[in-house]
Amino acid sequence: xxxxxxxxxxxxxxxxxxxxxxxxxxxxxxxxxxxxxxxxxxxxxxxxxxxxxxxxxxxxxxxxxxxxxxxxxxxxxxxxxxxxxxxxxxxxxxxxxxxxxxxxxxxxxxxxxxxxxxxxxxxxxxxxxxxxxxxxxxxxxxxxxxxxxxxxxxxxxxxxxxxxxxxxxxxxxxxxxxxxxxxxxxxxxxxxxxxxxxxxxxxxxxxxxxxxxxxxxxxxxxxxxxxxxxxxxxxxxxxxxxxx
Amino acid sequence: xxxxxxxxxxxxxxxxxxxxxxxxxxxxxxxxxxxxxxxxxxxxxxxxxxxxxxxxxxxxxxxxxxxxxxxxxxxxxxxxxxxxxxxxxxxxxxxxxxxxxxxxxxxxxxxxxxxxxxxxxxxxxxxxxxxxxxxxxxxxxxxxxxxxxxxxxxxxxxxxxxxxxxxxxxxxxxxxxxxxxxxxxxxxxxxxxxxxxxxxxxxxxxxxxxxxxxxxxxxxxxxxxxxxxxxxxxxxxxxxxxxx
Numbered sequence: 001x002x003x004x005x006x007x008x009x010x011x012x013x014x015x016x017x018x019x020x021x022x023x024x025x026x027x028x029x030x031x032x033x034x035x036x037x038x039x040x041x042x043x044x045x046x047x048x049x050x051x052x053x054x055x056x057x058x059x060x061x062x063x064x065x066x067x068x069x070x071x072x073x074x075x076x077x078x079x080x081x082x083x084x085x086x087x088x089x090x091x092x093x094x095x096x097x098x099x100x101x102x103x104x105x106x107x108x109x110x111x112x113x114x115x116x117x118x119x120x121x122x123x124x125x126x127x128x129x130x131x132x133x134x135x136x137x138x139x140x141x142x143x144x145x146x147x148x149x150x151x152x153x154x155x156x157x158x159x160x161x162x163x164x165x166x167x168x169x170x171x172x173x174x175x176x177x178x179x180x181x182x183x184x185x186x187x188x189x190x191x192x193x194x195x196x197x198x199x200x201x202x203x204x205x206x207x208x209x210x211x212x213x214x215x216x217x218x219x220x221x222x223x224x225x226x227x228x229x230x231x232x233x234x235x236x237x238x239x240x241x242x243x244x
Numbered sequence: 245x246x247x248x249x250x251x252x253x254x255x256x257x258x259x260x261x262x263x264x265x266x267x268x269x270x271x272x273x274x275x276x277x278x279x280x281x282x283x284x285x286x287x288x289x290x291x292x293x294x295x296x297x298x299x300x301x302x303x304x305x306x307x308x309x310x311x312x313x314x315x316x317x318x319x320x321x322x323x324x325x326x327x328x329x330x331x332x333x334x335x336x337x338x339x340x341x342x343x344x345x346x347x348x349x350x351x352x353x354x355x356x357x358x359x360x361x362x363x364x365x366x367x368x369x370x371x372x373x374x375x376x377x378x379x380x381x382x383x384x385x386x387x388x389x390x391x392x393x394x395x396x397x398x399x400x401x402x403x404x405x406x407x408x409x410x411x412x413x414x415x416x417x418x419x420x421x422x423x424x425x426x427x428x429x430x431x432x433x434x435x436x437x438x439x440x441x442x443x444x445x446x447x448x449x450x451x452x453x454x455x456x457x458x459x460x461x462x463x464x465x466x467x468x469x470x471x472x473x474x475x476x477x478x479x480x481x482x483x484x485x486x487x488x
Contacts, residue, residue, distance in 0.1 A: 026289075026293070027278070027294075035275035038271040038275055045306070046424055048302075052271075052302075053298065054300060058294065060290070088332075177289075181288045
């Protein structure tokens with residue numbers, strides 16, 4: 001539906017690779033991912049940044065409800081987003097939502113575009129930080145934990161996960177819901193801090209913020225805390241620099 | 245290119261209206277817009293947020309260079325972004341870049357999708373704040389100022405613009421370039437503050453941050469300072485609430 005003055009594609013014969021972002025889960029986490037992607041890219045002006053298309057369909061059904069409470073599946077909506085990104089000609093896809101990775105294989109089967117797995121990005125960051133040798137503490141949705149999104153994928157690399165005990169996990173889940181509702185306060189941050197301290201006392205080395213809502217309230221660059229959103233952004237940048 | 249398990253569209257017969265975002269100018273400002281869109285939307289969970297598609301093609305040629313220095317035109321690349329957004333089925337389009345609005349009429353002629361003009365959004369915000377009756381001070385790119393993006397559109401509503409004198413304008417332009425290169429420090433903020441104070445001494449009432457890079461370093465909710473990114477987000481939310 002291009003009209004009038006649109007020049008022939010040939011005028012821009014080799015556009016740079018475009019990153020597809022399957023976002024909306026939730027939308028604030030998507031914005032945070034895009035901000036971190038930009039902040040971490042070595043660029044002196046706009047044109048050196050990574051091209052991206054963001055599909056921010058916030059009405060994708062809740063992932064946790066689907067896994068734990070037989071809520072409607074988010075898969076059809078996620079596949080529609082993937083199809084749209086594919087039609088936009090993206091070279092690879094990032095999904096800044098950890099819980100959505102429960103359906104990673106189903107999504108990857110349905111698109112020819114490679115999807116960058118967020119847990120692989122976290123694993124690379126853990127390796128770079130020399131954070132192996134001790135179990136990692138995992139703050140994530142109850143669905144991410146029960147579905148083994150991290151445990152299964154890290155175990156094959158010899159990394160053990162340590163998760164909060166039930167009461168603490170309920171507190172983490174409550175914090176995630178509050179952040180999705182727009183909350184951002186000291187009480188949330190200090191509540192999460194207490195949960196992390198207990199994980200450390202049980203033997204955790206690094207703590208992984210394995211839900212992309214959590215970095216929205218937890219301070220950047222807190223020592224020993226690994227932000228899965230930032231790790232995913234870094235892996236996207238690494239792949240784009242390697243391939244361009 | 246939809247495969248396997250994608251259900252028929254009928255399963256999701258009435259998706260919510262989708263906002264198209266012509267972004268990438270620059271990419272950090274696009275992320276800031278998406279964050280403000282989300283933060284300002286009254287929503288208790290993901291699914292209450294606005295659906296959006298963001299076309300973040302950061303390699304669109306520099307707008308200021310095109311207007312002031314005969315650099316390559318950004319119009320072909322912007323029209324390709326618009327065509328892509330149109331193909332994605334968006335209901336309206338926001339462009340979180342003030343300078344790009346120099347080509348507003350050319351863009352609107354080339355898409356059937358209504359584009360929300362950022363200066364109209366700023367004007368609405370000025371009216372809501374009761375900030376009329378005195379000229380507004382404008383911090384923007386030299387291109388935005390020389391092209392009259394604000395002056396022309398506000399004059400027809402009886403609002404005068406006051407712009408920094410040459411040395412101060414050079415400082416603003418230098419700040420914008422530094423922010424695009426990733427800078428964010430106190431010196432930038434205090435330099436901008438000095439320019440604002442001089443505009444106020446010359447009679448400016450409200451100060452408009454009329455370049456979407458500036459709110460990246462200037463504190464949110466500074467009194468008497470109107471953020472064009474936040475104003476555009478608010479207008480998008482208003483239109484989506486009205487139409488849904």
